[in-house]
């Protein structure tokens with residue numbers, strides 16, 4: 176279904192105004208196409224690999240000059256796709272990179288699908304599927320930690336782990352199957368105890384790595400933290416103080432914030448999507464009441480609630496209602512405006528969640544609030560593993576493999592035939608194979624690579 180015969184091309188830089196635009200060409204005909212459209216004293220097809228040539232892109236029919244460029248020649252097999260690659264760096268701008276792309280297409284290349292260069296790297300065996308997915312993760316990562324995990328995955332850490340585990344299982348499954356064919360002969364088979372040992376070992380490894388997914392998912396996708404409270408307690412001031420910028424409007428008038436305002440916070444490598452919201456109160460104002468409704472809906476969906484109260488004031492009915500509504504959630508209580516008094520009866524707050532007194536105007540307690548956010552995120556997600564799973568597809572495949580292995584062990588203990596146990600183990604082998612891209616369907620590949628941008 177996927178063809179490797181033709182030569183593909185795309186603009187690999189974002190569409191927009193920039194310093195340079197890169198048009199990438201990959202395939203058997205890449206160097207010939209470059210020869211046709213590149214005016215220079217150096218012919219790309221005669222150039223050694225990994226050289227950058229200076230020249231002009233021309234329309235091969237009219238010989239009209241399109242742009243002054245640098246052209247990189249990379250010969251197979253030491254390239255991203257393991258095919259010949261030419262990369263043309265044009266002047267930045269929406270128009271000129273497109274003109275160069277059209278010239279390349281006119282000269283024999285086909286426009287690439289999203290992720291098709293990386294798909295070729297996979298189909299040509301340069302990387303396995305989990306490594307291709309790591310490339311996507313690197314592109315999408317917001318923090319150094321996220322990039323770090325994806326990079327180690329790209330370098331083959333996960334692939335190595337899966338291949339080793341799978342190799343052990345393949346050995347045992349083939350021994351079990353062999354014994355079926357040679358019942359009469361003196362084939363030395365591993366004892367049930369040995370088989371059980373190998374399965375237990377694999378199961379333990381799987382459980383350890385599966386348990387890293389919660390943290391991995393958080394590092395990759397981040398968490399939502401919603402700031403709530405009645406009007407005028409200083410929610411937007413806390414939001415701005417955490418982000419260290421004047422993002423949300425702050426005024427002395429209750430009901431200032433109506434729309435959700437968002438900003439990203441990096442808390443020890445975990446991306447936190449911080450959301451400021453409309454203060455909750457009964458209001459007949461039509462715009463404000465939409466805002467209040469949105470806040471309430473979002474409260475049901477967010478990972479963390481940062482509930483703000485005015486410590487300089489007594490507790491109100493609105494505060495009591497909010498305390499009641501959030502008491503079973505993942506909450507951090509912020510007692511703001513401590514610079515002007517401490518009247519609020521703190522005893523009304525559940526002691527099992529963190530309570531942080533702050534003064535947003537004096538920037539006091541904001542560090543403690545950051546620490547509380549970090550601790551709330553890390554609760555229950557501490558991991559002891561070099562490999563961290565961040566990808567849902569891998570997580571599902573690992574869980575399926577674990578189910579199959581548990582079944583194999585149960586069947587072994589129940590005294591079932593070797594044939595049945597070999598089948599269970601083979602299921603686990605297939606599940607693990609999906610992670611690295613063995614026996615995956617074209618649909619799975621299409622789904623994965625369609626998430627890439629064009630030109631990658």
Ligand SMILES: Nc1nc2c(ncn2[C@@H]2O[C@H](COP(=O)(O)OP(=O)(O)OP(=O)(O)O)[C@@H](O)[C@H]2O)c(=O)[nH]1
Pocket residue numbers: 404405406407408409410411412413424425426427428429430431432433452453454455511512513514515533534535536537
């Ligand atoms: N003294 C003092 N005033 C504060 C503090 N934090 C906020 N304020 C003031 O309280 C008022 C309301 O602040 P906002 O941050 O707009 O409050 P809010 O909770 O977002 O209000 P709504 O958007 O209306 O729900 C402003 O005048 C702020 O300057 C604080 O720590 N101490």
Ligand SMILES: [Mg+2]
Pocket residue numbers: 410411412423424425431432451452454
């Ligand atoms: Mg506000």
